[in-house]
Amino acid sequence: MDRNGIYFEGLVRPRRLRARRELSKPVSSLIPATSGADDFFSTLCELVPVALESYRLSALRRRVPACLRMLGVQSPQEACLRLAERPELAGRLLDVVLLGVTEFFRDPEVFEFLGRTVLVEWAEKPRPRRIWSAACSSGQELYSLAMCVHARGLLRETELVGSDCRAAAVEAARTGVYPVIELETVPRRWCAEYFEVDGSFAEIARVLRNRARWEISDLLCETLPGPWDMVLYRNMSIYLDAATADQVWRRVIAELAPGGILITGRADHPPEELPLRRLVSCVYQKEESHD
Numbered sequence: 001m002d003r004n005g006i007y008f009e010g011l012v013r014p015r016r017l018r019a020r021r022e023l024s025k026p027v028s029s030l031i032p033a034t035s036g037a038d039d040f041f042s043t044l045c046e047l048v049p050v051a052l053e054s055y056r057l058s059a060l061r062r063r064v065p066a067c068l069r070m071l072g073v074q075s076p077q078e079a080c081l082r083l084a085e086r087p088e089l090a091g092r093l094l095d096v097v098l099l100g101v102t103e104f105f106r107d108p109e110v111f112e113f114l115g116r117t118v119l120v121e122w123a124e125k126p127r128p129r130r131i132w133s134a135a136c137s138s139g140q141e142l143y144s145l146a147m148c149v150h151a152r153g154l155l156r157e158t159e160l161v162g163s164d165c166r167a168a169a170v171e172a173a174r175t176g177v178y179p180v181i182e183l184e185t186v187p188r189r190w191c192a193e194y195f196e197v198d199g200s201f202a203e204i205a206r207v208l209r210n211r212a213r214w215e216i217s218d219l220l221c222e223t224l225p226g227p228w229d230m231v232l233y234r235n236m237s238i239y240l241d242a243a244t245a246d247q248v249w250r251r252v253i254a255e256l257a258p259g260g261i262l263i264t265g266r267a268d269h270p271p272e273e274l275p276l277r278r279l280v281s282c283v284y285q286k287e288e289s290h291d
């Protein structure tokens, strides 16, 4: 327990969730580059609003089996034909191609660190604060932080915004209802405080839901205007090609307030020349002298 009575015990990542993520990895090897997968993505690129050509081809190819399953076809060639017949399916394919894997309190040590350092400082110097979860998927990331913010008594003065390019993910975040199994990664005593369980689903507490705002927004085209006191930009840049990833990092960091906090994923690497000081793994602070 930390000094404000916030518990992080029980934040052990369930083995089942970890296994599920690992299982999705090696499937790419089943789809050779020559099998028509690239033609399929060229077709899809024409039909979706997100510039899929800016993503790493290896990451896209890994999603081909799931796309074929969604379309009910056997091969990328058949998938192209199906899309020609029914182009309206392309929107749903975007949800399959852009992996939305997320969970409450992902990388729990990051939330633990924020709870006992950054948020303590914020509580000592109260003023309006702004937090942006960029590429928020279905909202678990922002709601996790909202719980920490609320537990520190900071919710009323904190603006919480999540954005993602997938409309379905943003709608799920706004609805704030999750399979109860997802509560496994939520600190135990916060499950009762911040969720109302009804059968196999759990609804996020109204106090948090009313505070969070959600936007459909494509990070390849726009960033939400800062200055932000904290930005969570985790586990998206790894899917982008190097040049695009670099460009998005720069735009995101430009919106961070001087002294603001950047939270990344474990595999994310912001460009070294950006004005960031690493505090601990996955947590950076923007230098004060930059805007």
Ligand SMILES: C[S@@+](CC[C@H](N)C(=O)[O-])C[C@H]1O[C@@H](n2cnc3c(N)ncnc32)[C@H](O)[C@@H]1O
Binding pocket: 050, 098, 099, 100, 101, 102, 103, 106, 134, 135, 136, 137, 138, 141, 163, 164, 165, 166, 169, 217, 218, 219, 220, 233, 234, 235, 236, 265
């Ligand atoms: C793996 S999830 C990460 C979710 C969350 N940030 C986390 O770390 O748990 C990646 C998210 O990035 C989103 N995404 C991918 N490309 C995007 C883009 N161009 N603009 C906004 N969001 C994007 C996907 O829709 C997906 O929800």
